[in-house]
Amino acid sequence: MAEGILREKLQLLNYPGTIDSAGFENFHVGDPPDERAIVTLRKRGIDITGHVARLFSVKDFDRFDQIYVMDSYHYSNISQLARDDKDMEKVDYIMNVVYPCSNLPVKDPWYNEISAFEKVYDQLNNACNILASKLVAGVSKK
DSSP: OHHHHHHHHHHHTTOOOOOOOOBSOGGGTTOOOOHHHHHHHHTTTOOOTTOOOOBOOTTHHHHOSOEEESSHHHHHHHHHHOOSHHHHTTEEEGGGGTSTTOOOOOOOOTTSOHHHHHHHHHHHHHHHHHHHHHHHHTOOOO
16 A cells, blocks of 8 residues: 555655565465455546566565565565665554654554555655655655
């Protein structure tokens, strides 16, 4: 959801860049987004139906300037893949964009009703608004 939201915001602002999402559970590789995420974003004019799940890779540290995680599980997984401190300097919790140094998680809505996806949308939309504004203004994440 974060990828779709941020991509849409940056496209509207004519900001070039590569936005991608990845996970850590190989049983989702190749899967499309959850239908509830598709519906939640479609209501806001965002189409994520072309997304296909992939695993986070060590190469992602080289491909991206910033890497945002949703929770401590993701942070721990990325920490294990990081080659050095330089890699980890790129990593932050996405909600730290809104609440600096809080390391607040975005709760995984997977096991809940669509209302949980709506709540996640609100969290991510708020973070992506701030992140998009900072990127366009040329302000780094730190």
